[in-house]
Amino acid sequence: MSTRVLSGTRPTGKLHLGNLLGALENYKKLQGQDAFFMIADLHALTTEYEDKTKIAENVTEVVVDYLASGLDPEQCTMFVQSEVLEHANLALLFSMITPLGWLERNPTYKDQLAELKGKDLHTHGFLGYPVLQAADIALYKAEKVPVGEDQLPHLELTREIIRRFFHLYKKQIFPEPEAVLTHVPKVPGLDGRKMSKSYGNCIYLADSREEVTKKVKAMVTDPARKLRSDKGHPEVCPVYFYHKLFNQDQVETVARECRDAARGCVDCKMEMAAKLNGFMDPIRERRESWMKKKTEIRQILDRGAKRAREVASQTLKETLQAMGLVS
16 A cells, blocks of 8 residues: 655745755655645645745746656656645644644744845734645544654644644544655755855756856865965865765765865865756756646646645544534
8 A cells, every 4th residue: 555645845946956956856756656746835825925926836837847857757746736725624623723832832833034134024924824734634544744854843833733632532544644855865065154045045946057067167166275385174075065965986086186285175166067067957957848838737736736735625624523523
C-alpha cells in the first residue's frame, strides 16, 4: 500500500537552488507514492497580503519549476491550495482547539518576524500559519511530509493538534505525520546566509548561464583569505559547499589546493559555476518548454484539484461528524 505524502511551496516568486535541493529533490523521490504537492497560495497571503497582483502569476512560476525539476503529473497530484476550499474549513476547525500559547512559542514565528521586519506581520493569519499548515497535512491524512529543518517545529505542532483533536473527540481520523528531511537541509546563498528570497541572495532555477556565472563571481568566500597567497579554509566557504554538491569528482583537489593557496578564489568560482551550469542546463530547457504550455499546465492543476477535493471532502466530513457539527 502506498504511503500518503503531502508537501507544498508558497508562491512568493520563482524557486531557487535552496528549494530544489531542500525540497524538490525529496518530492521527486516520493512522487511514486500517493503524493500530493500543492502550491500554497493561501500561505503566501500570510506575508504577501498587500501585494495581490503577484500571487497568481507566481503560482504559474512554481508549477513550471516543479515540472522543470522533474516532477511528473502522472506520478503525483499537483494542485493550488485555494482551489480546494476544505483547507480553509479544516483550518478554522483546528483553530478552535489550538491554544494560543502553542502558536506564540513557535520559534519559526519569532524568526520570521525578525527576518521580515519591514512587513506588518502582526496579523491573525500570520500567527495562525501553523494551524493552516496542520490542516493542509491532516486533510490528506498524510503520513510523510518532506520538509526542511526550519519547518520541524511546525510539523511537531501539527502532531500536537492531531493529538489534541483525538483527546477531545476520541476519533482517530488523522495519522501523526513524520518528516522526511533532505540530505541537503540548508543551502547557503550568495552571501553565506541561508538562501532566501527575503535576503536577495538566491540563484534561481530560471537564471540563465550568464546570470549564474555573474552571481557566482560575487559570492563570498573564506573571509580570512584576503590575498591570493593566503591559505584558505574551505569548510567555511559557500563556494566549496557548492563544489561538494556539483563537482564531487574534484572536491578533494579543490579543498587541498585551497588550503595550500594553490588556487585563487576567482578560478575556484569559475570552475564551480561551470559545473553548476551543467547541472542546471536540463532544468532550464524543460522550464523554457513548459512556459509555452500554459493550457496544459492549467489542465494539470484542474485534474489535481479534482483529485485533492475528492480526498479532502471525505476527511472534512469525518471531522465535522467527530466534532458534532453534523450527524
